[in-house]
Amino acid sequence: MSEKNINVTLKVWRQKNQREEGKFKEYLAKDISTDASFLEMLDAVNEELISKGEDPIAFDHDCREGICGSCGFMINGNAHGPLKSTTVCQLHMRNFKDGDYLTLEPWRAAAFPMIKDLVVDRTALDRIIKVGGFISVNTGNAPDGNAIPIPKTAADEAFNAATCIGCGACVASCKNASAALFTSAKISHLGLLPQGQVEVEKRALNMVGQMDREGFGACTSTGSCSASCPKDISLVNIARMNRDYMKASFSKKPEIHAGDGA
Amino acid sequence: MLSFIQSTVGKKYLMGLSGLIWAGFIFGHMAGNMLILVSPDAYNVYGHAIVSNKILLYGTEIALVGALVAHVICAIFLTKQNRESRGHRYAMNPNGQKAASFASEWMAIHGSVILVFIILHLVTFKYGPHYETTVDGVVMRDLAKLIIEVFSQPMAVLWYLVALVLLGFHLTHGVRSIFQSFGLLHPAYQPIIRRAGAIYAVVVAGGFISQPVFVFLTRAVAA
Known part of the structure; x- marks a missing residue:
């Protein structure tokens, strides 16, 4: 060497x-x-x-x-x-x-407060996960392989989205400090799989809502995020997030609670 | 519904929708105006046919003004929000493979120039001097005469060239991004969409640019 x-x-x-x-x-x-x-x-x-x-x-x-x-x-x-x-x-x-x-x-974004030198506080991303980056059903132990049939293409796309390590490079690179790539990767990785389908609308509404509340900017689709992503997360995920969010916004149904007279 | 418009994603849908209306309109505008290359009479007859059809005229005008207002208001909100989201600016911007394209990076800037251009363009032509001509016994506005008058001035041609090139950049990014904002991006046709924006921009901006250049070369230089 x-x-x-x-x-x-x-x-x-x-x-x-x-x-x-x-x-x-x-x-x-x-x-x-x-x-x-x-x-x-x-x-x-x-x-x-x-x-x-x-x-x-x-x-x-x-x-x-x-x-x-x-x-x-x-x-x-x-x-x-x-x-x-x-x-x-x-x-x-x-x-x-x-x-x-x-x-x-350091990463510069209003939603990433400075801690010291090159270290910033990225817990805003954790809070986005907290409102929808999960599935609520108990999935139990690891199931037998192929017990739930999932198309290979869906599994591949979900896996690619799941490789997001949440480093925040997408936010840092975006001229608008948008967290669209991060949020959409999480939305895709769960939403593409049957276990995640159940909450797909609620997830989109909650996670996009939290992303906005944290003060991240809007997506201008410059593609800088994806180009800087160490895991090559695709812009296609942002399109899926937008689609999910639009569908969820226009088909939102009221939740019925016990004692509502139903 | 209200929370949809208030969200960043919702505003982007609105930007895309209003942009789409304009992108569609300017293609028709460009294609129709190509008649100036045929003859002043052909152009005047075409223009007269449009203004004579009040439903088409006012319908289009309402749609365009509405879309423009929505587009500009959303753009102002988004640009302001995006600046605030960035917070502290970088000493160095991304470069090489990780940089944003000129078209996408400066949407607000060329957008603003285009807005000024649209206003001046309406003042110059729509609300400009009213000449009249008679074609086949029908009295109509001689817009072709005004066009020739305006585009005989090199500075006017130059300003149109600058504005139309910027419009081209705006369209390159805009048309491509509509697919992204509307959630229509798919791996299979991602490369086609990428090219579609550029091709559309070249066709529209190129078509428009040919008109003042043609008028200038045939009328002003030849005269």
């Missing part, structure tokens, strides 16, 4: 917390192995900062395998960096050149 070390200059957004003003600060990442991941490079920079008694750069991360959805920030304006279908933890320094100048910014 040909190992090569490079130097890159980082211009990083530093902000102590929501209340204080943030600003960019430059750091030199020296002698970085091209086999290092982007986060390992930041680890090295942080080691140096800590040894100098300075505050290390805060960034979210967990599995570092591209599957948990914790990491993510903007590198030169692109969510998760320049590569497609990649989380920033799976982005390696071999994709950069010696002497590169990299601007690191």
